[in-house]
Amino acid sequence: MxxxxxxxxxxxxxxxxxxxxxxxxxxxxxxDIEHLLEELSDTSKSDRRELFSRLLVLLAHLLKWEYQYAQLSERWREFDGRSWRATIVEQREQLAGLLRQSPGLQSAIEDIITEAYPAAVRLTCKQTQLPVSTFPEHCPYSRAQLFDDDFYRS
Structure with a gap:
């Protein structure tokens, strides 16, 4: 060594x-070629994991916003979804920063959205107790909508 x-x-x-x-x-x-290659490979994997994780949270909150917000706001006058909106804003900002730092991830976004969506549905079902049949089988949001600061469906 x-x-x-x-x-x-x-x-x-x-x-x-x-x-x-x-x-x-x-x-x-x-x-130290061996460790340099290991680090470069791990960095790429780490960035992809972060992209998946942030898209998972963003998708879950958009699903809650679209499929549960009206139900809760009708039940509780004071419910305004502020924490969900804050999480959506935060995830979009973090995603934008990640993509600025690692622009090569742009080519992986569509695949990772497809991969993250079923996990987001499972997470949303657990958090809201809504049945899985409530949600579309495939992601209802375009890439542009996911990254659009003004997009909220209700």
Missing amino acids: TDLARLYQTDYAVWAQRNAELLRERRFEEL
């Missing part, structure tokens, strides 16, 4: 800085 590979195990920040210096100096033969 090289000194740089050992450093990966003991001081990640110094390891990363040292690899960056080696890259800038074009000293490729000294790089």
Whole structure:
């Protein structure tokens, strides 16, 4: 094991800085290639997991907004869905930031929406106790609607 590979195990920040210096100096033969590849792969996976997670929460709150809001606001005069709206706004903002930081995720959005939607339906069913038959089989929201700050269906 090289000194740089050992450093990966003991001081990640110094390891990363040292690899960056080696890259800038074009000293490729000294790089810790194995761990660099692992880190690059993990970063991509982490970004995809975050995209999935944020879309899951956004979809679940849009479903609650569309399919439960009217029912609750009729029952409780003071219910205005403020926390749901805040979560929708927050997730849209976080998604926009993630996509600015990792623009390569743009190509994965449609697939991840398709993947996240059934999980969002399950989550919404658990949280609202509405039957699964309440919700469309496929995501009713377009990509544009999901990212549109003014879009709320009711």
